[in-house]
Amino acid sequence: MCQHQPPCPSADSADRESARLAAHHPEQGWSLLCNGVVLFEDTGELLPDGQAIAPHRPVGAGLMTAA
Template sequence: MRTSTQFDTATNLTSTTRLPDSLCKHTPKCPTASSPDREAAQVVAAHPEQGWSLLCNALVVFEDTGELLPDGQIIAPHRPFATA
């Protein structure tokens, strides 16, 4: 499980919330973020105007084909080469 830390300005207190490792609630389960086919997971939040989407395996995919893994690792864009 991952954690999320939030600061409440009204009380000046910090709270930590446990986050699920996966947002996948359907059957069959989507590939995990560490799987080679991780991009096949379903979209749970799309923001095309900003150029990114959140997949149910907690992977953020960008319009340029770059990726941000749940552990913070960055996957460089990997567009296919154009054919002549």
């Protein structure tokens, strides 16, 4: 699928999210990566084989504490 040199990581590799953007739709909350992975704003993913990866934001990210 990827024509870049060096090629982007495949959809089944651990670093799949580092593939280049093929399409970016921030207004809709998703991006398509060169390896066929759909990356969602909430950090969830949809792999080309249809497998869904649950959002995996770090615990406590974006939380504000009261002073």
